[in-house]
Amino acid sequence: MSENNREGKRTARDRLAAEREREKGRERRRRTLIVASAVVCVLGLAAVVGIVAANSGDDKESAGPVVEPKGAAGKDNLAIPVGKPEAKSTLTIWEDFRCPACAQFEAQYSPTINELAGKGLLKVEYHLATIIDGNMGGTGSRNAANAAVCAQDAGRFTEYHDVLYKNQPQESDDAFAENDHLLDLAGKVDGLDSGTFKKCVEDGTYEGWVGESNKAFQNGGFRGTPTVLLDGKDIFADEKNPVTPQQLKQQVEAK
Template sequence: MAKNSAKAPDRGAASARQAKIQAAQKSAGGGANKIVVATVVAIVAIIATVGGVVWSQMSKENDVTGGGNALPAGVSELGQGYPAFQDVTPVDGAPTVDLYVDYQCPACAMFEEAFGPTLSQQAADGKIKLVYHVKNFLDDNLRNDSSTRAANGAFCASDAGKFQEYSDQLFPGQPEREGDGWTDAQLKAFAETAGVSGEALTTWESCVAAGKYTDYVNSVEKQSFADGVKGTPTVKVNGEDLDTSTLVNAEGTAFDPAKLVAALEAAGK
């Protein structure tokens, strides 16, 4: 019988190799597992960071846009008027003056020219509580969106504490021809003149572009109409309509701010 020329396996060498492999695995101490764990931890950290950035960005955007239901400071629900001069504490018995206006309204501009400074001074002195109900019905009448955009400009300025300063410019700054409306540049110029600057101005621009307070303005229009306010300007003192025709001088040729003050003082008694 022919002999097999192949050598028998060297069992000692095989055992030695196996021992080396096992020793190497033990010396690694589960190193591969550590790498996997470290990788997972890193991925989780990245996800958390990215998620935090996204949440922060969404939070900032909601601060600007209001998520569609933004209310100006001092207003607790849609449809309510905006209380001006919120940093002033009214005196006891101060009457509430509700002023219904549309920023494109020419008659409102005339009223503002005659009585605006008086109302502002009375409110600043705490003698009245001045509440604005900013309407936008003239957008439909004039086929533009300037009443809504101007209202957004005023309430976005209120975020920077500059509502009155902004509002005071809109009536004297009405376009010469009714219906022309304001350009974005004009509305921005009002903000700058009102004292909105730097980062606050950038936020104001984003606020107006997003129409942050459009839903609020629409709700005020709807509520005021439901309350029987059909035109502007309308003035209510302690809930009662003030007949502005009684506020003219003895000659009947011009409005008389002194008569407005007298009417407000009488309402506060």
């Protein structure tokens, strides 16, 4: 391997690690805000509850009934499966469509993940979180997740999932909250732009299910998004030496 290639890989890993550190910093600030709010609860319980709810990603007012999407898998059927069920390796991914680190992860790893899944060597379980909605405000994480699950019903989850990340707005820009924007992006996926998909997006059919997925993330004790587990082991546990796409491929192919 040339020095330039090694340097490029180091730079990519450094960018991903830096973004994950920023995400953890935002999470620490969120927790600090919640603790501070609790300290002043005597000044108004209703106000404190509002702050806690806004920063935990809960959307109780808009969450509808829990409708399970087609093919839902994993614990409590809260994952979108990709790949053949009989694959020897399982990759569990917790993501938020507004999360910049998730977009960087997808840019670097999705070609390898999609290749391995296509070969029948890897099955992937995608879990959708909405922590950026709680941290930054808005509903873009939830609406984008709902739209992605609508795409699952049409058999186009992977393609639409990738389109969302390739067109991710700035973290502070809640563009994914606009259903018209999500529908426009569906035009980039063959066979997805349909009346059925539009109704699913506009009705928020899977918002309740997305809410349950986010609760599972919050209760899972994860450090942040993306959290990526290969056969139960965090590939980013050693942040100075994370599993690279090539190493991921080698580990899966060795099974």
